[in-house]
Amino acid sequence: MNRNFCYVVAMGLALSLTSCGKKLGQFSADYFNVNPNPLEVVGENVPARISANIPAKFFVKNAEVTVTPTLVFNGKEVISRAYSFQGEKVRGNNPVISYDYGGTATIPVDFVYEPAMAKSELMLDFTVQQGNKRYVLPRVKVANGVIATAAMANAATVNPALGADAFQRVINEKYAADIMFLINQANIRAGQLKTDAMVELQKEIIAANADTSRVLQEINISSYASPEGGVKLNTRLAEQREKNTSEYLNKQLKKDKITEFGELTAQFTPQDWEGFQKLVAQSNIQDKDLILSVLSMYKDPEQREREIRNLSSVFEQLADQILPQLRYSRITASIDVIGKSDSEIMALLNSDPSKLSVEEILYAATLTDDNNKKLEIYDKAARIYPNDYRTWNDLGMAQYIAGDYSAAKANFQKAASMGKNPEPQMNLGLIEMLNKNYAKANQHFGSAAGVNELGEALGVYYLKQGDNAAAVKAFGDAKSNNAALAQILTKDYSKAKSTLAGINTPDATTYYLMAVLGARTNNESMLNTNLRQAIRMDKKLAQKAVNDLEFANYNLSKALN
DSSP: OHHHHHHHHHHHHHHHHHHHOOOOOOOOOOEEEESSSSEEEEEETEEEEEEEEEEETSOOOTTEEEEEEEEEEETTEEEOOOOOEEEEOOSSSSSOTTTBBBBEEEEEEEEEEEEGGGEEEEEEEEEEETTTEEEEEEEEEEEEOOEGGGOOGGGGGGGOOOOOOOOOOOEEEEEEEEEEEEOOOOOOOOOGGSSSSHHHHHHHHHHHHHHHEEEEEEEEEEEEEOOOTOOOHHHHHHHHHHHHHHHHHHHHHTTOOOOOSSSSEEESSSSSSHHHHHHHHSOTTTTHHHHHHHHOOSSHHHHHHHHHHTOHHHHHHIIIIIGGGSSSSEEEEEEEEEEEOOHHHHHHHHHGGSSSSHHHHHHHTOOOHHHHHHHHHHHHHHHHHOOOHHHHEEEEEEEHHOOOOHHHHHHHHHHHTTSSSSHHHHHHHHHHHTTOHHHHHHHHHHHHHHHHTTHHHHHHHHHHHTOOOHHHHHHTOOOOOHHHHHHHHOOOOOHHHHHHHTTTSSOOOHHHHHHHHHHHHTTTTHHHHHHHHHHHHOHHHHHHHHHHHHGGGGOHHHHHH
């Protein structure tokens, strides 16, 4: 055998054994790229992707490496799912990294967010298995800190759904009675003035006149003639019926000494084709479809009358069943019922709330912005009207706003047990969202369609799921901190600024978010002014700001001092 050939073979074998037998070297931070860096909260998690780019001549062929991403913060460590890759001579199913050429790998990372993570380090721990040998390589830092702006989404600030009152200060009531006439006559027969409807109408008018809480707004007379007989005749009949009815009514009002009745109006309709068509449609006349067809075909009243008279088979039925109902004058009294004033309601609320209707007592709660007073009012409402779901729902709403979530949940459940009402369903969804039971929250929200406050609740729900675009859509044009947060996370900074500016009662969070906007839009003056105001309103925000990577590129001394 050629000695030079043997030498080459021996050297190759030695190199091969060396590359397989030597230990793996220390990983460099330069081999890894983290996206995003710094890490960022999405929903209630901190996800990221680590791209590994291993150089040639580094990864030994018989090595299997397990990488464990570890977030270190505040003396605590939490780990993400471990990920393994291997050399070319390892039997396994992990991604292979070539010794000669190197290789790439993607390592997914996911941590459950904790507030202390704002100041943290993302480390990679390496465990190597090489044949029967197992050893640990030094950990490598690949990222610093977590931007936690998304974690500011707050279900506790969502307004629970109100079971609204139906209180009306003024309720309009209408009372009507008809005076019927014989064919081709306009005189009022005595019997027509003694019908039950006429007696009741007169009674209501007299009662309203005597009651200071009722106001006669208008009395109207509408007189009609049936369509047959020609336009001239029917015009004269309808006009005379209106005149006779007006004369009767004026005499009766004078007799009853009623002088305050708003306005007395009157009008007549010579041929009541509209009423005719309605009565025919509601009747059991055999050929009613044919009659209705004639009405739709001919618009001229004279032509209509001729064509209907030509229907000799049904005209007798019309004359007997339909036409007599169209010869009348209708008297309608419009009466406003004036409810209790705010001061009267509040006085009774304090002295004898049992004298208030459920609508009045629920309305009373809307007269104050003090949640403690609302609690007292809704508590009274629930005791006096325990069978109305709104009293329990609204009591729970006030308890929710006060932070008493256990009591609120119990009352929302009681309200929900009284029927398929959407407001307590939405509110139970809020409770579940606070407890991080998002699947249950979503079920409750699905049963709350049509509730005005649902958009805000769904917006926070989507923020907690990390679906910021869906959150923006759910919030719509709402002016709230949560809505502005969704817009910031989707980088619609102009809209977010407008939303924050539109909040009626800005709080510390409002100003803090405005400071974040200042940082993201390189407006240092906006940052300092708003952060200073946020800290004035809530001193705990000073430490949050110090650790907040949103402000990492700015000197906060002006805002903190």
